[in-house]
Amino acid sequence: MHTTGMTGPRGVWWKPAHASEKVWFTIAFVWCMILFAMMPLWHLRGGQNPSGIRAKVDPDAYRARVSQFIQDYQIGTDNNLPVVAPPPGSDVYLQGQMWAWIPVLQLEEGVEYTLHLSSVDMNHGFNLYPFNINFQVVPGYDYGLRVTPTEAGDFRIVCNEFCGVGHHLMVGKIVVVPRRSAGASSPAPALGGGQ
Ligand code: CUA
Numbered sequence: 001m002h003t004t005g006m007t008g009p010r011g012v013w014w015k016p017a018h019a020s021e022k023v024w025f026t027i028a029f030v031w032c033m034i035l036f037a038m039m040p041l042w043h044l045r046g047g048q049n050p051s052g053i054r055a056k057v058d059p060d061a062y063r064a065r066v067s068q069f070i071q072d073y074q075i076g077t078d079n080n081l082p083v084v085a086p087p088p089g090s091d092v093y094l095q096g097q098m099w100a101w102i103p104v105l106q107l108e109e110g111v112e113y114t115l116h117l118s119s120v121d122m123n124h125g126f127n128l129y130p131f132n133i134n135f136q137v138v139p140g141y142d143y144g145l146r147v148t149p150t151e152a153g154d155f156r157i158v159c160n161e162f163c164g165v166g167h168h169l170m171v172g173k174i175v176v177v178p179r180r181s182a183g184a185s186s187p188a189p190a191l192g193g194g195q
Contacts, residue, residue: 053144096124101172125161149176
């Protein structure tokens, strides 16, 4: 009679696990449990977690907010894109769209800003180059990140979420300038000097 699933094979067809197999299984299981426990730990204690707000926003309303932001604080243009220098510590707005990041942001070093990210068409990926900082930029959601630029310089925002034929061209810019007021407590000089 041949063996089928209905009639089991005769005799002891399996071998009990060897001691070393049990050891390795135990090590793997314990490691799984450690990684499992680290998931909530990372969430609660991880320094890499973004701090900020999340809110729903209508894409058109976001586009209007960005236009207002540009109108309020534009200082020039760079490759036909507006360059915006918002007041230190304010809310700054970045709009992802096919295939640009609008506007170019000029921020001051060592000052905390709330960086709002949203898209007006489809999913984009905010990747701050050369740092490994990545965020999803999703239409309908305003993602407000508390960020403090720690280094002066020119930084690129690369889209890392495929968004169509112009995806590879979707590069934005953040310029970080040294703090304008030298002392933390000295107020910025008033424009015009009262003349
Ligand atoms: Cu935007 Cu890829």
